[in-house]
Amino acid sequence: MFLFNSVRINTSTESRIERQVAARLQDPNYLAAQKAFKDGLLLSKLNSTSQREAIKRYETALQLWQKVGDKASQSYAAIRLGQTYSNLGEKQKATQYYNEALKLKRAVGDKNGQVIVLGHIALLERSQGNLDKSYKSIQYAIKLIEDLRRTYTNTDDQSAYFASVQNYYKFNIDLLMELHKKNPTRGYDALALYTSERSQARGLVELLKQAKADICKGIDPSLIEAEERLVSKRDDAETLLSQYLNQPQQPLELIAATQKEITNIIKEQEEVNAKIRAQNPDREKVLKPKLGRDILQLPQIQKLLDKDTVLLEYSLGEERSYLWAVTQNSLSSYVLPGRQQIETAASKFRSGVLIPDSIPPEVIQASNEFSKIILAPVADKLPGKRLVIVGDGALQDVPFAALPDPNQIRNYQPLMLNHEIINLPSASTLAIQRQKLATRPLAPKALAIFADPVYSPTDERVTGKPDNNQLGPELVLQNSDLEKSTKSLKRSGFDRLQGTFTEAQGILNLIPASSRMQAMGFDANYTWATSSEVNQFRIIHFATHGFVNYENPELSGIVLSLVDKKGESIPGYLRLGYLFNLDYPAELIVLSACETGLGKDVSGEGLVGLTRGLMYAGGKRLVVSLWNVNDQGTSVLMQEFYKEMLQQNKTPANALRAAQKKLWENPEWRSPYYWAGFTVQGEWQ
Structure with missing residues (x-):
């Protein structure tokens, strides 16, 4: 069942509606219209007889709102009349009111409202077998959705908005596949696949913003400030224009002046964006994937x-x-x-x-x-x-x-x-990645490995006593984030992963000493992981705890050593936001840790998690886990994986498969629990 009545309203639009309602509360016609409309809502939920009564209430509300000149409210009454007539099977009258509602929504510049009405029209046309008309309506609705999505500057609102409109994409896919069934040679199934890509290729954008990632490398800060200022200025101007358009006596001079102002703002935005593109060409591909170019057909x-x-x-x-x-x-x-x-x-x-x-x-x-x-x-x-x-x-x-x-x-x-x-x-993600990395030279050295960190001052490797465990502001912030994440996961701390030491030693034995870097125990720390030296290695391997915070993806991270040799707390939480700022030009990044391939499933965004942060940092391909993997089993699997990759010269995907087969053939490790938790993401060539 496709429902088109739950689109999230932009905060500025919501505030505008509230202000307009408050201004008219003293008008008797307006108050009577409100009451009639509410009565209609109650009656429309009952039987067909009550729905006939609901129609009378909606018509009364529509007429009264016409008297006070409130086009926005008229549009809501028209939508309800369309819905009610559609429920009663009177499709022609439903179409008439939906078209009237669409006209009113356009008159007041309410794009969110237009999306809702177009969804209803598409559903109505489809129910009558008018698939082509239905397709035109839903296509226009999705075009408006794409435009509206770019107007949100708040990340939570943007993600929530896109989640609220996923039914439009799903409806479009379902409709296209119905058209494909009727006309198998017309390419509708390919259009449905394209729609699927359009609805899934955006998770990285929201995650970058949510993690407060610095995606402005190389860009003059004044340009970023100008970009943000113009977005806010345009939003204010468009809200003002909408208010003018909804007045009974439209102030034509003010409308024209505001439209001119918006045109000038758009021109300024284009000039600023051109300068930003010149300084960082990759940024726009991440923030504004272009249909037909970055999103593939x-x-x-x-x-x-x-x-x-x-x-x-x-x-x-x-x-x-x-x-x-x-x-x-x-x-x-x-x-x-x-x-x-x-x-x-x-x-x-x-x-x-x-x-x-x-x-x-x-x-x-x-x-x-x-x-x-x-x-x-x-x-x-x-x-x-x-x-x-x-x-x-x-x-x-x-x-x-x-x-x-x-x-x-x-x-x-x-x-x-x-x-x-x-x-x-x-x-589409793979295509962007291939284009970005096509000319990147190979890093000169083979492997950097971080393994067996020290998480607790009670660890037997801690030999000294802390002099002064007063935490600095940065460490307080990191530990606070770590505490919030672990509390949400119902964890009180991190146990030592002794198998990671064996795992690391087995892998290091396959690499010449001159081409490797090992950071074990206390050295497996934040300072080393964020050092510029790490970008000299083709493979980066983390054998440590890692986890995803499902409710707050920005709190996801990789946990490195949390204390030094004296047992004093040190920064050790490699947060998701930091990953986006790192330069890891690696052919392969391995997260031999727990649940590193997972993330929050935001409708329309796909799973967002550590993997995307590491892809943005430069990882060409990743090996990540889907659950709390077994320490000893993972050690065996990883050593086999590297043997297949380095000694047999297999691709990472093929090497992982070969390693999994070896564990499958061993009765001790035959259960999928030990080997199936790891997956390759990204480039396979």
Whole structure:
């Protein structure tokens, strides 16, 4: 069921409406209109007879608001009349009132309101079989959404707004797939895939702002100040224009002057943006991904793929979900069950693979059921292919490596036995990354490793006594953030990961001393991790605790040594915001830690977490975890991974697969719990 009545209103718009209401509270007609409208709302929730009565109330409210010249309120009455007539099956009258509401919303410059009305029109047209008209309406609504999204300067409001409009994207995808069913050769399935990319390719932008990341490297601070000032100035002018347009006697001279002011502000913004682009060309691609350039259409996605790769992109909807399988020269699409069924099956599967013991029959059954839902439809496209997964919702934290291969249904065979598996936030993300890193030279040295940090003054490695444990302001802030994060995760501290020392030693033995840097114990600290020396290494490996704060992604981080040799507290929390400011021109970053691949699932943004921060820092590809991995098992897995990569010259994705196969073949480590938690994200070539 698609609902188009819950769009979040911009704070400035909300305040304007409140001011207008307050100014008219003394008008008897206005008060009578308000009462009639509220009565209509109550009646419309009841039976069809009551809905007829509701129509009378809405019509009364509409007429009274016409008397006082309140076009904004008239539009709300018209919307309700359209909804009520639509519920009663009187489609022609519903269309009439929706069109009237759209006209009123345009008259007062209410773009949010236009989006809502266009959604209703699209739904109404679709219910009558007018799919082309429905498509035009929803396309225009999405265009307005894209425009509105850029007007939010507050990160929380921006993310909340985009979450509130996800139904429009999902409706558009569903409509396009219905058009594809009726006209399979018209390319509607490719347009649906493009819409999916449009709705998913933005998480990095909000995360950058939420983490207070410095994405202004190399830019004159005065230009950033000018940019912020002009955004605020334009918002004020557009709010004022909307107020003028909603007055009974419109002040034409003031309207013209305000429109001219907005035009001049836009011109100034363009001039400032041009100067900023000249100083940092990459910034705009991150903050304002361009449709058709930074967000890819089918031919561009296909160019990313080689003959041995198939891209599987998912979109979860309330009633139906979709899967697109893309190769170099083909596109196939599939209808899957609704979100709830997929999420329930995903939860059962994930719970099963977290069992450390041998795989019980009930877990195998749950795994097979889940594989039938999300992989069996595309089974014929998989043999011999590398699988690149763009998940949605619950599918973003599913260990695909442990899913039963749909082509090997007699016995449980994990997907990784026959397939190399890569995860991506979106196909568009990879394209931007490839373009950005195409000419980057390789770092001169092989490996920097951070392992076995010291988290507590009670650690046996602490030999001295603190002289003065008075914390400086920066340390107080970091420890405060760390405390807030750990409290939200119900953790009281961090245990030593002794297996990481063995893990690090095994990896270091594979690298010549002249081409490696090791930061172990006390040296695995914030100072070393943020040192410019780290950008000399092609591989950066963190064998330590890391975690994601689901409610406040900006508090996510990597935990390094928290005390020095005397037991005194030191900065040791490598926060998400800091990651964005680091220069890690690495071919591979490994987070051999807990749940580093996860993040907060903001509707329309995808999972946002540490992985995206490290990608922005320069990581070409990442190896991250999906759950609290076992210390000893991870040590074995990582040593095998590096042997395959460095001694057998395999790509990271292929090396991880080979290491996982070795653990699978060993009875001691056979359970997916020990090996399936790690996944490769980013470039596979």
